[in-house]
Amino acid sequence: MAPPRPPPARGGRRPPPKSAPLRPEEELLLEAASDGDLVLFKRLARMMDGGRGRVTEAVEAVVECTAGALHLAAGQGELAMCRYLVEELRVDINAIHDGGETPLAYAINGANIATVKYLLDHGADPDKVDDKGFTSLHIAAEEGYCNIVELLLSRGASVDALSNRGTPLHLAATNGHHQTVKILLDHNADCNKIVNGVYTPLLVSIYAPSLKCVKLLIQAGADVNGVGNITPLIAAVGLTECMKCLLEAGADPNVPDEFGRMPIEFAAICGTREDVEILFPLTSRIPSVRDWSVNGIICHAYSLPGQKFYERGLERDTTSLKFQGRKALERKD
Structure with a gap:
């Protein structure tokens, strides 16, 4: 008899693929990138290149769990390392390995707005998607990073990009980030966008539950009767x-x-x-x-x-309900 409560929630992104074990020098290279140790990084990169004059290729070939050197540096907010990789080695700023995320996505996950701005200034594509259709705006909206959301939108990020779990507005509403919801609505996000045949931003904001998101969406013209x-x-x-x-x-x-x-x-x-x-x-x-x-x-x-x-069923805790709802939504992945 229970009413269906399947909220799109965080999760459903595939685990990183298994990769071949890295050699010791490769592990050190990625550690140096993550730590921002330019001296050690340059020495290791030259050693791995072996005098062929292809340092960029040598560096880009080192990847662990979908992350290369620029991903790790961006995720840790190591701007000097990012500058070296982007401006001197000219590594691919939009690199995606095995369906994973871009360096920009790593910077957003690390909440490093200065690094996000740097990457955007140097050609990072805010609409580059991973294997689930997630863009950088999806990630920022899901986490409720208002400053980053505003920055991405100012650089032309698609406000209604559709992933396997909806638009950025769906993800912000799912997590009750009402300030982020307002920013997205102010940028004309579609408040009636449907994902998986039934889930609107209003419906997932109720499942959150977030009264503030509900009010914002109703004010924006959300269909209060939904679909189905x-x-x-x-x-x-x-x-x-x-x-x-x-x-x-x-x-x-x-x-x-x-x-x-x-x-x-x-x-x-x-x-x-x-x-x-x-x-x-x-x-x-x-x-x-x-x-x-x-x-x-x-x-x-x-x-x-x-x-x-x-x-x-009523005795189940909220976490259990959200988990089951998440799995219901992910069946179409």
Whole structure:
């Protein structure tokens, strides 16, 4: 009887591929890049080149778990190392290894805004995607890095780029980053973009749950009735303030889920009497409910098939619910 709660959440990115073991000098080279040790890095690079005059090729050939020297330097915010690699060796600033991330993505994951700016200034592509369709803006939005989000948008990043888990707006809303949601909406992000056939930014903000994101999305014109049978109103049962916002914005309380169950029935099952009382005057009479009253609906709900299973489901913690929802969303990967 439980209402479906499958929020797109962080996860679902494949583990790094297994690579051939690095030689000791190669391991030292990557460590030097990560540490910003230019003296050691240059010495190792020359040694590995062996006098062929192809230092750049030698450096670019060293990769571990999808990361090369520039990735690691960018991730640690080692600007001097990045300058040497980009301006002197001219390594590929947009390199992606085995479907992994770009150096720009590493800089964002490390929250190094100065490095992000440097890479963008020197030709990093903010719309370069990994094997899941993630761009740099997806990563910044998912983490709620507002300054980086604004910087990427100012450099032409696509605000509605679509990954396997939605747009940057989906990811910001999923994690309740309301400030990031506002920035994206101010840059005309599509508040009704659908991923995997049903998930809108509004729906995932309810699953988060984030009342601030819900309000921002409604103000931006989000469709409060959603698509299909997993409606925002059904998802908001048990979240009274979210439910009130949806109803005030015109959400229809008479739209059932795919099994014909109404929002008021879910409210009764959840034991949220206040929600039942709010929905009661707005809900059309359900023929199967003999006593059409608040108490009658609550009694009816507890007699529905599968009720005991649902009660046990309510005992699961939020982390478990989000994990199961994440796996449901990732089935289409």
